[in-house]
Amino acid sequence: MFKKFLPSTDVSGQTPLKSSVQRSIRAAVLSQWKIEPETLESIWPKKESLVHVKCKEHISIYTIHGEPLFFQHFDEPLYPTLRLLHKYPYILPMVKVDRGAIRFLLAGAHMMCPGFTSAGGYLPPANAALPAGTPVAIHAEGKEHAVGIGITKLGTEEMRKVNKGVGVEIATHLGDDLWALQKL
Amino acid sequence: MPHNKQPEPPSAGPQPQPQAPADAPPEPKPPVQVLYCEVCTFPPEYCEFGSSLTRCKEWLQEEHPDLFDKYYSDEALQAKVGTLSLEAQTKLEKDSMKKEAKAEAKADAAMKKKMSSHVTIKRIERNKRKYITAIHGLEAFDIDLKKAAKQFATKFATGSSVTKNAQGLDEIVVQGDVSDEVLEMIEGGVGVLKGVPEKNISVVEEKKKKGGE
Numbered sequence: 508m509f510k511k512f513l514p515s516t517d518v519s520g521q522t523p524l525k526s527s528v529q530r531s532i533r534a535a536v537l538s539q540w541k542i543e544p545e546t547l548e549s550i551w552p553k554k555e556s557l558v559h560v561k562c563k564e565h566i567s568i569y570t571i572h573g574e575p576l577f578f579q580h581f582d583e584p585l586y587p588t589l590r591l592l593h594k595y596p597y598i599l600p601m602v603k604v605d606r607g608a609i610r611f612l613l614a615g616a617h618m619m620c621p622g623f624t625s626a627g628g629y630l631p632p633a634n635a636a637l638p639a640g641t642p643v644a645i646h647a648e649g650k651e652h653a654v655g656i657g658i659t660k661l662g663t664e665e666m667r668k669v670n671k672g673v674g675v676e677i678a679t680h681l682g683d684d685l686w687a688l689q690k691l
Numbered sequence: 692m693p694h695n696k697q698p699e700p701p702s703a704g705p706q707p708q709p710q711a712p713a714d715a716p717p718e719p720k721p722p723v724q725v726l727y728c729e730v731c732t733f734p735p736e737y738c739e740f741g742s743s744l745t746r747c748k749e750w751l752q753e754e755h756p757d758l759f760d761k762y763y764s765d766e767a768l769q770a771k772v773g774t775l776s777l778e779a780q781t782k783l784e785k786d787s788m789k790k791e792a793k794a795e796a797k798a799d800a801a802m803k804k805k806m807s808s809h810v811t812i813k814r815i816e817r818n819k820r821k822y823i824t825a826i827h828g829l830e831a832f833d834i835d836l837k838k839a840a841k842q843f844a845t846k847f848a849t850g851s852s853v854t855k856n857a858q859g860l861d862e863i864v865v866q867g868d869v870s871d872e873v874l875e876m877i878e879g880g881v882g883v884l885k886g887v888p889e890k891n892i893s894v895v896e897e898k899k900k901k902g903g904e
């Protein structure tokens with residue numbers, strides 16, 4: 508999503524959100540992520556107004572005091588920014604790619620199933636399987652912090668079975684243009 | 692001894708857990724403090740995938756020697772290879788070196804370009820004894836033209852704006868003859884006007900060609 512993103516040309520406007528809209532975003536975050544209301548409150552206090560940064564290709568970034576916190580394509584699931592995920596790593600379910608896949612991920616490639624099913628990768632066990640369309644934290648073999656955030660294109664059990672093609676589409680990763688954007 | 696200094700209740704059972712009273716509001720979870728590399732902005736464990744590994748390592752060794760050992764000791768380097776095949780690891784290291792060389796060449800070229808760029812301060816006679824000052828080329832030194840124009844406007848209490856010149860290039864036009872002062876400001880690196888070497892600045896004059904006096 509942010510392989511090429513320039514605030515000067517790709518942002519069309521910034522507007523503070525109406526409180527009713529903010530309430531529905533808060534509810535969506537609480538239902539989509541594994542985050543406690545009080546922790547979300549410490550990240551985004553109710554008295555602080557969330558600003559909607561409208562971007563090209565129906566991408567929305569939400570900021571507080573200029574700091575990007577969440578983003579979204581159309582009305583698809585909300586993603587935390589990678590910096591926010593680094594602070595609260597447990598809010599999204601985790602998958603892991605093997606070491607060989609890291610450099611492709613950092614170049615913006617979507618992640619193929621074998622990267623998760625090989626010895627260095629990780630998918631949750633069958634009793635915690637994730638359906639297709641789940642936002643996930645993408646970790647990497649031998650690394651402590653997440654390298655990116657994506658959305659599953661197949662269920663995790665299906666990834667194991669099929670074991671080819673794209674398993675997770677990348678929404679943002681270390682070093683992309685959203686990563687570079689610390690203030691908007 | 693990083694131990695809790697708080698006195699514990701004498702009759703606490705095994706493994707006393709400090710429990711908040713049931714009616715207290717739940718506390719937010721504190722964020723994980725992640726260290727980011729000051730050179731490439733990645734968490735240091737990912738510096739090896741960036742294009743500045745040599746400088747990243749220098750920084751880490753200087754600022755966080757313990758982490759440097761954690762990531763770059765012989766054992767760490769061996770453990771890191773993980774499930775990757777030897778060829779793949781060798782390729783990765785080669786790529787990393789190539790990337791670094793490329794980034795350096797690019798930075799070099801950018802620096803050269805910058806050093807060969809020129810800033811011209813032009814005094815233009817617009818009417819008899821009416822002048823404007825046009826400043827061109829500041830953007831090559833990563834100076835924000837709008838901010839610079841604002842700074843001139845404040846400093847000289849006069850009109851100052853960013854406009855396109857006849858060649859379609861952006862320049863700052865300040866009302867009045869302020870060329871000497873502008874030169875001084877740029878040379879002195881005042882406000883946003885930083886990073887232009889003196890020898891890259893020149894002052895020129897554009898006289899209005901007039902038929903009769």
Ligand SMILES: [Zn+2]
Binds near residue numbers: 728732735741743748
């Ligand atoms: Zn680094």
